[in-house]
Amino acid sequence: VRPPGSSVENVMRSLGFGFACKKGLKPDSPNQDDFAALCCSAFRLFGVFDGHGPSGHDVSGYVHRMLFALLLTDESLNRNPQLALRNAFVATHQSVLAYAAHTERFDCSLSGSxxxxxxxxxxxxxxxxxxxxxxxxxxxxxxxxxxxxLTVDHKPTIPAERARIEAA
Incomplete structure (x- = not known):
């Protein structure tokens, strides 16, 4: 809940965070980004999700909702945040694939996030x-x-990432 008369930018500034979103270079492709921020007394949780492919906007939204839900309900979140994050990422990946296999909402062979x-x-x-x-x-x-x-891009043009992909 934000105070009356405050903009989203002012709330973000007061909490010490921000985000940037830029549409890709393809003029006919939609912006398929999604983001989330959850701030409470115990922690702050931020996420950025960039969909790609014909159903990228659906996948990025699904990943955002599922990942946050799994993370926030993981009993190890307070004791072992690293484990909770790993669990949420793995379970979200499995959930996306299962959902795509049982619905025509999106095709993970062509779309992702x-x-x-x-x-x-x-x-x-x-x-x-x-x-x-x-x-x-x-x-x-x-x-x-x-x-x-804080992160290193996972792109096949990076030699270490290419080696990881080929070894999988």
Whole structure:
């Protein structure tokens, strides 16, 4: 709930986060991004999801909802956030494939989504991601703000990623 008269940008600024979204270069392709932010007293949870393919907008929305639901109901979230994030990513992947196999809503052979999730507790920051949506941390320094990239893109053009894909 935001205070009356406040814009989304002001609320994000007051909570210390932001996001950027830019449509791709293909003029006839829709923007298939999705994002979410959940802030409570125990933690903050942020997610960016970028769909691709004919049903990318459906996949990114599904991944956003499923990933957050699985993460927030995982009993290990408070004890072991890394495990909870891993569990949520694996289960979301399995859920997307199962859903696609039993519905005509989207075809995962042609569509999919990236996912970058940041879980901020009082003392730690946990990052998990698949694909090429980046998580970036802005650090205030004496000489200004410095951007620190927290993720490495999963792209087959990167030699280490290509080797991982070919070995799978």
């Amino acid at each position: 990236t996912a970058s999730v940041v879980l901020q507790t009082q003392r730690r920051l946990f990052v998990a991601h698949v694909g090429d949506s980046r998580a970036v941390l802005a650090r205030q320094r004496r000489d200004g703000v410095v951007a620190e990239t």
